Each structure stands twice: as structure tokens, then as C-alpha cells.
Amino acid sequence: VTNPLVLGIETSCDETGVGIVRGRTLLANTVSSSMDEHVRFGGVIPEIASRAHLEAFVPTLQQALETAGVTLEEVDAIAVTAGPGLAGALMVGVSAAKALALATGKPLYAINHLVAHVSVGLLERDGSDVAAELITDDGDLVPGLGAVLVSGGHTEILRVGDLADDVQLLGATIDDAAGEAYDKVARLLELSYPGGPAIDHAARGGDPAAFKFPRGLSNAKYMGTVESPGKHRYDFSFSGLKTAVARVVEAYEAAGETVPVAEIAASFQESVVDVITRKAVLAATENNITTLLLGGGVAANSRLRELLAERCAAHGIRLVVPPLSLCTDNGAMVAALGARLVSRGVGASSLEFTADPGLPV
Ligand code: KG4
Ligand code: ZN
Numbered sequence: 424v425t426n427p428l429v430l431g432i433e434t435s436c437d438e439t440g441v442g443i444v445r446g447r448t449l450l451a452n453t454v455s456s457s458m459d460e461h462v463r464f465g466g467v468i469p470e471i472a473s474r475a476h477l478e479a480f481v482p483t484l485q486q487a488l489e490t491a492g493v494t495l496e497e498v499d500a501i502a503v504t505a506g507p508g509l510a511g512a513l514m515v516g517v518s519a520a521k522a523l524a525l526a527t528g529k530p531l532y533a534i535n536h537l538v539a540h541v542s543v544g545l546l547e548r549d550g551s552d553v554a555a556e557l558i559t560d561d562g563d564l565v566p567g568l569g570a571v572l573v574s575g576g577h578t579e580i581l582r583v584g585d586l587a588d589d590v591q592l593l594g595a596t597i598d599d600a601a602g603e604a605y606d607k608v609a610r611l612l613e614l615s616y617p618g619g620p621a622i623d624h625a626a627r628g629g630d631p632a633a634f635k636f637p638r639g640l641s642n643a644k645y646m647g648t649v650e651s652p653g654k655h656r657y658d659f660s661f662s663g664l665k666t667a668v669a670r671v672v673e674a675y676e677a678a679g680e681t682v683p684v685a686e687i688a689a690s691f692q693e694s695v696v697d698v699i700t701r702k703a704v705l706a707a708t709e710n711n712i713t714t715l716l717l718g719g720g721v722a723a724n725s726r727l728r729e730l731l732a733e734r735c736a737a738h739g740i741r742l743v744v745p746p747l748s749l750c751t752d753n754g755a756m757v758a759a760l761g762a763r764l765v766s767r768g769v770g771a772s773s774l775e776f777t778a779d780p781g782l783p784v
Pocket of ligand 1: 436437573574575576577601602603605606617618619620623719720721722723724725750751752
């Protein structure tokens, strides 16, 4: 099938997403988030997210079909995020997708969430005939593709040879995700949830060099050399940074002094962004990556965009930053990957597959 009509379902974290694509054309990208219900906890509560997916799924599906102007019967295939993500949340989407596939007889594709994040680069922009960012004129994936994914739930560097079967995880966080670090530090600074936008904003008035916060897994022991790479050369760690911020805040409080929120926010942000951009560019240059796609909710960060653009340019790496609505979790990315698999003749998944919270790439 060329230009298959594919419905994509995403429920791995707190966004219930249903996207519809025809080939590389985006027809609908409907997202319902349970973010508001997690605010008072300062982080995503899995049980709340699962229940919210149950409530939001049918209305989100209906709205996406309406926006796209298609019916379920017209769809060529259904794609659903099988993992990685929150177990209960994933299960809602997978169960719903299986039910739809059984009821309609449509083929079902189990999709890896991380690979789906990269696949948004396949989509044409605004229905224009501008070539999609990741595809050559021959319809092949650009050679030397990599991705840096930074969100509330995951932080990875990927090398992508083929979206169907050749994706390599070069590095990942060994503790907190980047967005999670923002959310936790925002809490320490008594800023609002989600913490990313709040810290991004607060940091604008602060000196990023005011505090010298640790750069996780950046010393020689973890990095090693090109010839003899350390175990965590491309990996991240943000929990030590969070602890360092907590110590500084405690010291100000103990001294009865006002906590310098802008200075701490700016210095914290500089640490996170410095490490992400440095390791992303290092991984790219050492793995023949010449096009780097940025994805995940933290892609909204102004300093990350700025420094990554600067460092990619300095190393001759082409940086692709999709629109933010396609960087955060959504169903369109799942549909985009599903459509790619269908048009490449990849067979559907058996209905026996289950949600896998730790699904590897
Ligand atoms: O991809 P996403 O929408 O969903 C989840 O991972 O659940 O990412 C949300 C994360 C949150 O941790 C939020 O604090 C972070 O992205 N975030 C940001 C910014 N906007 C959102 N982090 C830093 N700077 C921002 N401007
Ligand atoms: Zn994600």
C-alpha cells in the first residue's frame, strides 16, 4: 500500500494521543493530557494517568477521526505504542488498539515509543510539498541519522539506521530523566509544575555561572576516550545535580537568607543543557551522525535549543527540531511510524503482543 491511512495510539505516560496520517501527510493529531491532575503531586502518578487514559480514549479517538474526516472502516492499519512507558498507562492503549483491530479486522502494529519520537521527522510540514526532514528524494531515510530525546519520562541518544529494524541506543539516563530533574528542582525552588517551563522562565533573569553545579557522568572515569570509551560515555545522570541544588537551597534557608531562585535556576539549567548538548554532539561525531533530531517535551527549552544549535553548527551537524506539538508525546508519531512500516511491507504484529514498560529499541 502506498500512502496508507494509519491510526496511531499513544498512552505511554500522561498524554492520551490519537493521530491519523496518510503516508507522510498528517491529518489529525489529537492529544488529551492528564497533566492538570498530577500538579498537586509534582509528578505523574501512574494510577491517575491510567484512569485518565480510560476516560479520554474514546473522545480523543472520535475527535481525531472527525478532524481527519475519515472513518475507522477506511483505515488501512492501526499502530499503538507498546513501550517503553508506564505499565498501566501502556496497557490502556494496547487493549484499546487490540479491541479496535479485532472489531474492524485491521492489521495492528506494536510500536516502540522512542522510535516513534524520531518518526515525526517523516511527516510533511503543513501539507506543503516541502520534503520531510528525514527522507531523501528516493524515499529512503537520510544516512547518518541520530536523535536526542529529552522528556519527563526518558532521556536518550539514538543512532537510526532504519526505522523498522536498525535503531541503536547510544546513551541514556541512568537515573532521572531530564524533564524529571526540571520538575524536581522546580519543586525545591517552589516554582510551579511542570517545572521545565517555570525554570526556563526563571532562568532568564539569572546568571548561569552563579553556581558551579555538577555535570553528571562527565569526568574521565565515565567518559574514557574514543579509543577506550568509558562505560557511561554517552549516558546521563541528573540525580546528583538535583541533590546539589537541594544542598544550596537548604544552606540559604538555614542562614535565613532569601533563596536566589533565578541564579539557581539558570545555573541548574546550564548544567543540564551543557551535558545534553556536549554528549549529543560527541555521540554524533563519533558515530557518523550528520543529522540530529531533537524530541521530547524538554525540546521546548530555550537554552537547550540555543546551545544545541550552536554546538551542532560548530560540528557540521544538521539539527532538526520538529514543531513542539510533535516533540511532546502524541499519536501522530506512532501513526507516522506505522505508515512507514506498512508502506515498506513490514508485516503486522500478532495480537499476542503485550505492553512492555521496558521495551528496548
Ligand atoms: O514529552 P513530555 O510532554 O511528556 C512526558 O515526558 O511526560 O515532557 C514533559 C516534560 C516535563 O518534565 C516538563 O517539565 C518538561 O518536559 N518541559 C521543559 C520545558 N517545557 C516542558 N523542560 C525544560 N524547559 C522547558 N521549556
Ligand atoms: Zn516520549
